[in-house]
């Protein structure tokens with residue numbers, strides 16, 4: 001699966017350049033039409049092979065904004081990922 005950006009996103013752009021797979025788009029390119037940043041789940045590899053912790057979530061200043069998505073077969077999953085919907089970077 002991937003990580004997911006919730007509607008608490010403040011469009012600050014801190015995450016987008018941190019992503020090693022260019023999986024993140026801004027509010028103008030969000031395919032859902034929501035005015036927030038968006039992660040393409042087919043591009044997100046949960047930073048496996050790049051960083052120990054998802055770089056987008058490390059960079060995000062907003063608490064509980066980037067969460068783990070639903071795991072799906074065939075997708076790269078982080079070995080330490082939490083439950084779907086839980087914060088990627090816990091305090």
Ligand code: SF4
Pocket residue numbers: 002003018019020021022023024039043044045046047054055056057
């Ligand atoms: S977890 Fe890593 S690969 Fe996925 S969107 Fe965030 S920075 Fe990109």
Ligand code: SF4
Pocket residue numbers: 005008009010011012013014015016037056059060061062065066
């Ligand atoms: S860093 Fe967090 S608040 Fe900023 S644009 Fe990315 S998801 Fe939104």
